Amino acid sequence: MGSRAVRVRGIRKDFGNVIALDGVDIDVDAGSVHGLVGPNGAGKTTLLGMLLGLSFPDSGELEILGRTVGRDLAVPDGVAGFVDGPGLYPALTARKNLRSLATLRGYAASSVEDALGQVGLLEVADDPVGGFSLGMRQRLGLAAALLGDPRLLVLDEPANGLDPAGKRQVHRVIGSLAEAGVAVIISSHRMDDLAALCSDVTLLSAGRVVFSGPLGKLAAESGDLDYRLVSSDGARAREVAARTSGISIVSGPGMTGGALASDAALVVRGSVPAMDELISRIVGTGLAVRELSPVTPPLEAAFLALTGNTADAADAADAADAADADIIDATGERMR
């Protein structure tokens, strides 16, 4: 960890009567990857746009790469990235897109080839961008951001439309940039996208910071989790659970509306110590525990709890996000 790349204090931004950002503080250190997570309309793009110089806060302090920013379009040299999708011209080839940008900004021509190589687009560099898939565009947008060897990389939902392989590649590039000392701030509306990548996260909800800090701390914020418990006798396990203090039954054998429950499985909610107590009691009565797993990953649960979203809303989001293979993996249990 080196110096501070971004220091944001109490910034506020209104659009008419919409408060897009309301007293936001954020710190991003050089060499770290900072996640910015929040539901739609939380203010992520507005905040990242400010870091790129697109707009300027109504009040508060904005310090980028050690320099206080005083108006829009006046961020210091060394900031790159994109908000709301990469800006690419479909009539130009991938190489021509980057070349014309490099010429515009006065970057070395060799940086174009380097950037294309880093995101794995050298083979298609001479194809018009008009024929690119969404994932290829996102990678090319990342390549465009790498052209000037930035010290602060600002990426707004760069994983949008990427398949697992593409996502891994983007994560690899971002990881090695951070190792080289680049500060990266990256947004997503899903927590699990960023869990593997970020050291720190800031959760935004309706323009306010609801959590900011290391990922490990976030998991602790999740409160009581729902667990799916599969045992050799569902009905008896349910009786034991009903008698254990600190445990509530969400669904189980003989209850309606529990798609996750079956004759052998039930869904219970409780803290980690209460769950420990429940498991030892079930085992004590001679039942076998075959499976115990959180219904929602802890980070996601924390995110949902803190942003005031319900798990049902997340389910709906999952269904809408069917193209994302990682989500299918995470919820594979209930597909079976």
Add this chain to the structure above:
Amino acid sequence: MSTVTLVHPSRSDAPATVRPASLRRTFRFELVKLVAQWRIRLMLLVCLIVPGAFVAAVGQQSSLPADTVFGRQMALTGWAGPLVILAFVGTWALPLLTSLVSGDVFAVEDRLGTWRHLVVAVRSTRRIFAAKALSSLIVVLAMVACLAISATVGGLLGIGSHPLVGLDGHTLGVGDAAGRVTIAWLCVAVATLAYAAIGLLGSVTLGRSPIGLLLPALVALLLQVLALLPLPAAVRMALPSNAFVAWRGLFTSPAQMGPIWAGLAVSVAWAVVATALAHHHFVRRDFTDLTNDGSARRIIVGGLVPLAGLTVVTAVVLGGATPADGSGVTRAKLQDSLSTTFSHLYVLQTDELQRPTVTEVTMRTRSSCDKGGPNDQDSGPGNDWRCIVSWHTPGTAFVGQATFQLDVTADGRYVADGDGPKEVNGSFQVHTVDGDTPNPLWQFDGLVDLLTK
């Protein structure tokens, strides 16, 4: 104003504020993007091929586009072709071409969702505006140049370089014709700037909306309709459409410079005002707002009303500065013009027939025109003008007389149609020793200067 407000001292190793990209580089970036569009390439190709092919092909045919000025001469001289193309593209093709270039140059970024990217890359909205305006202007002018070169090459290769008969019947030598054709195209290139600027304005204020793209074409259509109305000459000259027809004044002797200067001044004024309005709207735009799709209110209040105001001011200034009143088409002017044109063409015809030499001076031609019946006022455009031309034959007391039907349009152009006697203006062709050639007096074009007394 300093670019950075130092709330508390920045660290000494802090990088400098990023500098905007230079105008030259931004311009190059915009030009690359424009020329990469297949639509622009296709249009340039069409401009380079179609006029030349048309001029060369029509020159070989017997039926010529007599409705268009100089159309009747297309088979006689290669210099008529570029003028026919000029008259034709001025009304439709140029507003449409500028629509597709200037009308799209800002909107394309809205369509592609690339504004934020561009603003971050260039870091100066003023430079983006200047680069876009300049690059689209260059492409529009390249298209005008392609049209001119193509039509000229087509005419010279297909028909050849021969003298051209002007709109007052006097013959222009090859060099003179070439010079005037060039100046005429330059005048129209300046006139095109006004439409290009309207395109910028539409593109900035209306974004993705197709009306923005078509604004120059729509304005051109509106002006076409207005041009059909019996407007006072000063109002007609205050419209940017005038510059697309005023060049015809170059082909009389002396040249009718009033409408040309008025046309150039109005074109430049429209180009400047529309560009300034577009710039005003552009630099105030919120580039973080993805829903910015322009509005009808903005284009009307922020674009069309100021331009209408400009038209009113210009019309008042022109009205005060010129002695012309009403439509500008008066009986006296028409008679003068017809006498001059007839004299020149009669001399030409006499030469062709190898009759004893006459000159314009010895002919002492006079015309007497009447519009409609005896109860109609003898002024204004219309196809019911009837004129009797009389002239003296040298060495005799004989006074020749010929009748013409005149169709006078509101822009001052007229077509004189010979109505006898047969040996002067009644036959389509004349028999010369070299064979039959078109009779110059059978049907001819003339031009009245709307701005003179």
